[in-house]
Amino acid sequence: MTSRHRLPALFALCISVLLGGCATTSISLQEVRDFADQSAKLGGYAELSTRFRDTYAREQLYLPPAAERIGKETDVKRRAVYDDFGSAQKAVVLYMQTLSLLAGDARYDLTDKLDDLGNGIKANVESGLEQKHVLAYTGMTRLLTRVIASGYQGRSVETMVRDGDRDLQTLLEAMLTLTRFYAKTNENEKKTILGIFEVEIPFATRPQDRMLVTLAKVHYLNKSAEYKILDKRYELALQGLTKVSLGHQKLRENLANLRGEEIRNILASYVRDLQAIRTGLSANPN
Amino acid sequence: MSKGIEENTQRNAERNAEQHAEQNGLATVPQIEALADQLSVCADQIHARVMKNIKAHNGGPVGDAEQATARALLDDELLLRQRANSLYADAATYVVKTLGKPQQHVMELTAAAAEKIRRIAMLGDVVGLVGGLLSLAGAAATGQPVPILAALDKIRSHVKAVQADMPKKAPAKPA
Numbered sequence: 001m002t003s004r005h006r007l008p009a010l011f012a013l014c015i016s017v018l019l020g021g022c023a024t025t026s027i028s029l030q031e032v033r034d035f036a037d038q039s040a041k042l043g044g045y046a047e048l049s050t051r052f053r054d055t056y057a058r059e060q061l062y063l064p065p066a067a068e069r070i071g072k073e074t075d076v077k078r079r080a081v082y083d084d085f086g087s088a089q090k091a092v093v094l095y096m097q098t099l100s101l102l103a104g105d106a107r108y109d110l111t112d113k114l115d116d117l118g119n120g121i122k123a124n125v126e127s128g129l130e131q132k133h134v135l136a137y138t139g140m141t142r143l144l145t146r147v148i149a150s151g152y153q154g155r156s157v158e159t160m161v162r163d164g165d166r167d168l169q170t171l172l173e174a175m176l177t178l179t180r181f182y183a184k185t186n187e188n189e190k191k192t193i194l195g196i197f198e199v200e201i202p203f204a205t206r207p208q209d210r211m212l213v214t215l216a217k218v219h220y221l222n223k224s225a226e227y228k229i230l231d232k233r234y235e236l237a238l239q240g241l242t243k244v245s246l247g248h249q250k251l252r253e254n255l256a257n258l259r260g261e262e263i264r265n266i267l268a269s270y271v272r273d274l275q276a277i278r279t280g281l282s283a284n285p286n
Numbered sequence: 287m288s289k290g291i292e293e294n295t296q297r298n299a300e301r302n303a304e305q306h307a308e309q310n311g312l313a314t315v316p317q318i319e320a321l322a323d324q325l326s327v328c329a330d331q332i333h334a335r336v337m338k339n340i341k342a343h344n345g346g347p348v349g350d351a352e353q354a355t356a357r358a359l360l361d362d363e364l365l366l367r368q369r370a371n372s373l374y375a376d377a378a379t380y381v382v383k384t385l386g387k388p389q390q391h392v393m394e395l396t397a398a399a400a401e402k403i404r405r406i407a408m409l410g411d412v413v414g415l416v417g418g419l420l421s422l423a424g425a426a427a428t429g430q431p432v433p434i435l436a437a438l439d440k441i442r443s444h445v446k447a448v449q450a451d452m453p454k455k456a457p458a459k460p461a
Contacts, residue, residue, distance in 0.1 A: 196364075205347050
């Protein structure tokens with residue numbers, strides 16, 4: 001008898017706890033929202049993907065015939081997978097945009113973005129990504145479809161982060177790995193172009209070479225300044241992706257206590273770092 | 287009954303062989319990346335070696351024969367860089383390529399080659415060693431074990447031969 005009497009009271013208590021939780025959630029998750037916003041806006045990756053794709057076009061004129069032939073073959077490989085490089089990023093950006101919306105009170109319609117994701121990664125060996133990355137992409141697409149299509153009903157930051165963390169981390173890891181390949185490819189490009197001048201300029205010692213040597217030196221200085229700026233961009237892009245990954249990991253670890261002082265301070269510091277990285281990337285646009 | 291067991295055994299053997307091939311092969315993204323890194327390091331060493339030779343002239347004229355050697359090595363350096371970048375693209379596309387030799391071995395040999403390029407006294411000796419590296423880089427791109435093994439042998443014999451030429455201790459620097 002008494003237990004039947006208690007049940008509705010227990011229900012009421014649960015509901016009030018849930019509602020209370022929701023009410024405070026939308027006010028106090030500002031740091032989560034800022035972090036998600038900054039993560040969604042992170043630059044560098046897309047631009048460096050394109051630069052990687054276009055490596056051959058920049059190198060072509062400098063290469064001796066044998067090296068040029070290999071460069072041309074590699075060009076075909078890079079172009080074949082370029083589209084897939086962008087898919088991983090699209091999924092991560094949409095995830096962060098959705099997370100930002102869940103952490104705030106504004107409502108936007110994200111449904112049209114889902115179509116974009118639908119025809120994403122080609123799941124075969126030709127693909128730019130490993131099988132686990134393709135799986136992560138599919139998992140992420142499914143999660144986002146569920147969250148966005150349901151109009152965020154019954155979804156909270158906590159469940160989104162819990163369900164999304166593993167796939168998100170895998171996608172970020174793929175982006176980090178690819179960015180590392182972009183940087184290493186750029187390093188060989190830089191050393192190719194600068195290296196030719198380093199060897200040839202000292203050989204040109206005849207008086208009639210003077211004009212040629214002057215032009216070569218000017219070209220060398222310009223190129224070396226250009227690559228110095230680019231080196232910084234690769235570094236910033238890698239830093240940014242690492243920050244996003246670490247920040248989300250912190251979120252995942254502190255799910256039970258997202259309103260705690262400590263996690264809010266940590267997230268705030270990531271937000272500042274990500275802002276600084278963005279500023280650095282836009283200071284020297286390529 | 288026993289036929290089923292036999293089939294199972296064979297399937298297991300095939301699976302083991304596959305795993306074995308993977309362990310010994312250049313089959314994963316980090317392994318492809320590691321070889322590309324190593325080829326880039328060798329290219330760096332070739333470049334440093336050529337530059338050292340040029341600087342030894344202190345801005346004075348460099349003989350035609352020496353210029354020709356330096357240019358040939360520069361071409362080889364650029365070729366190695368293209369091979370390395372081609373492997374980075376492979377790693378990005380995760381095209382599986384198989385090296386018939388344990389990965390560790392390939393890494394050790396190319397690391398030894400890079401070290402030799404740095405230390406060899408005669409520029410001419412560098413040329414031979416770089417030839418072996420280029421064969422390896424080319425063979426790795428095809429994924430065929432036989433040319434890869436041949437290229438590895440070539441590098442090994444060059445690394446050994448050069449070692450024989452080198453003095454036991456570094457000589458005192460000539461004034």
